[in-house]
Amino acid sequence: MIIETERLTKRYGTRRGIDEVTLAVAPGEIHGFLGPNGAGKTTTIRTLLGHLRPTSGTARVFGLDAHADPVAIHRRLGYLPGEFGLYDRLTGAQTADYFARLHGGVDTAYRDALIARLGIDPGRRFRELSKGNKQKIGLLIAFQHRPGLLILDEPTSGLDPLVQQEFQALLREARDEGRTVFLSSHVLSEVEAVCDRVTLIRDGRIVRTGKVAELRDLAHHQVLLRFADTVPVEAFQGLPGVSDVEVVDHTLRMRVSGPMTPVVRAAAGYELLDFESREPGLEETFLRAYETAS
Ligand SMILES: Nc1ncnc2c1ncn2[C@@H]1O[C@H](COP(=O)(O)OP(=O)(O)O)[C@@H](O)[C@H]1O
Ligand SMILES: [Mg+2]
Known part of the structure; x- marks a missing residue:
């Protein structure tokens, strides 16, 4: 080494x-x-x-x-x-x-x-x-x-x-x-x-x-999405890799394992104000993908 x-x-x-x-x-x-x-x-x-x-x-x-x-x-x-x-x-x-x-x-x-x-x-x-x-x-x-x-x-x-x-x-x-x-x-x-x-x-x-590539696929992320308006929990519940969806007002918290793409696609139908994650760099990557998808 x-x-x-x-x-x-x-x-x-x-x-x-x-x-x-x-x-x-x-x-x-x-x-x-x-x-x-x-x-x-x-x-x-x-x-x-x-x-x-x-x-x-x-x-x-x-x-x-x-x-x-x-x-x-x-x-x-x-x-x-x-x-x-x-x-x-x-x-x-x-x-x-x-x-x-x-x-x-x-x-x-x-x-x-x-x-x-x-x-x-x-x-x-x-x-x-x-x-x-x-x-x-x-x-x-x-x-x-x-x-x-x-x-x-x-x-x-x-x-x-x-x-x-x-x-x-x-x-x-x-x-x-x-x-x-x-x-x-x-x-x-x-x-x-x-x-x-x-x-x-x-x-x-x-x-x-x-x-x-391994790091991205193996990662489990706790993420938080804040929307401009109310978003139905059904839009995210049941997406591949998504679990533990919680909703408070316009904010959704969920656990995501594997690729973020399904979450990006689901979010693209709504006006997203904010995305938070403790994963280094994920915020930037997610928001860029959201911009492209919406
Ligand atoms: N000279 C220093 N005195 C006291 N704490 C320090 C000093 N340098 C760094 N730290 C602390 O050590 C931790 C790691 O800092 P650092 O190595 O600079 O992180 P990074 O380079 O990843 O931004 C931080 O909590 C920082 O506040
Ligand atoms: Mg440094």
């Missing part, structure tokens, strides 16, 4: 960070780490990098202990932090050069290709850049030395859709070259688009690990 944690726990004083996180990332896969804000993604990643000392449990990267061997690990790694500041006065090109030298130089043809594909303006000073353009410099730094492992914390936040597609192509190319990717996200659709396997984290604990 390229990344392996065993009951990894990090508390901030008495506050929970992560609790007994056990996960494994295999060589050559794009592994998604999906969970809502505050779930513990950044805490896990920073512990893997040796930035945080675990309260208990172990983290190994390339078979090396994250706490004991951070330098050896960092040499073989490309890392995009969730939030970062770089040297404000340096331009994108100067920043990339600085990090390239730390890695003993990079393949400049590959670096130039990255600059072109991500649409980076290398002459602008970092402090003048928008969030999305700063994020692109972060990606350039993570990718340019062709590391064996990319650890990317919410890499697509702030990227426009075209750059996101280019970024996904870069991930697939890295995977096809046998390199490994571990990326965190709070958006299911993003993870579905590119990951081979996914680990779900919620409230500091691992919920499940599996292939993207």
Whole structure:
């Protein structure tokens, strides 16, 4: 395994960070780490990098202990932090050069290709850049030395859709070259688009690990739909996978196992105001499907 944690726990004083996180990332896969804000993604990643000392449990990267061997690990790694500041006065090109030298130089043809594909303006000073353009410099730094492992914390936040597609192509190319990717996200659709396997984290604990398609089909969701008007319970009761339907005023609560499609179709006949679920990313996916169906 390229990344392996065993009951990894990090508390901030008495506050929970992560609790007994056990996960494994295999060589050559794009592994998604999906969970809502505050779930513990950044805490896990920073512990893997040796930035945080675990309260208990172990983290190994390339078979090396994250706490004991951070330098050896960092040499073989490309890392995009969730939030970062770089040297404000340096331009994108100067920043990339600085990090390239730390890695003993990079393949400049590959670096130039990255600059072109991500649409980076290398002459602008970092402090003048928008969030999305700063994020692109972060990606350039993570990718340019062709590391064996990319650890990317919410890499697509702030990227426009075209750059996101280019970024996904870069991930697939890295995977096809046998390199490994571990990326965190709070958006299911993003993870579905590119990951081979996914680990779900919620409230500091691992919920499940599996292939993207398996996760969707095995999942049981408690969902809540709020409509503009009264909706008959019969419209949902008896749909495949739907059980325990409860109605209060214009709000329906139900349990759904398997695909959401029947619920989307049934809801499409009525004006839906709100959809709620604890499943990371499901809200966005459901509302998008509802818009399309109605
Ligand atoms: N420096 C810190 N001090 C105290 N609590 C923290 C700190 N960093 C994170 N936490 C807490 O740890 C939990 C996990 O946070 P984090 O790892 O940042 O989640 P995510 O990256 O999934 O949004 C949250 O409850 C958060 O409030
Ligand atoms: Mg985070």
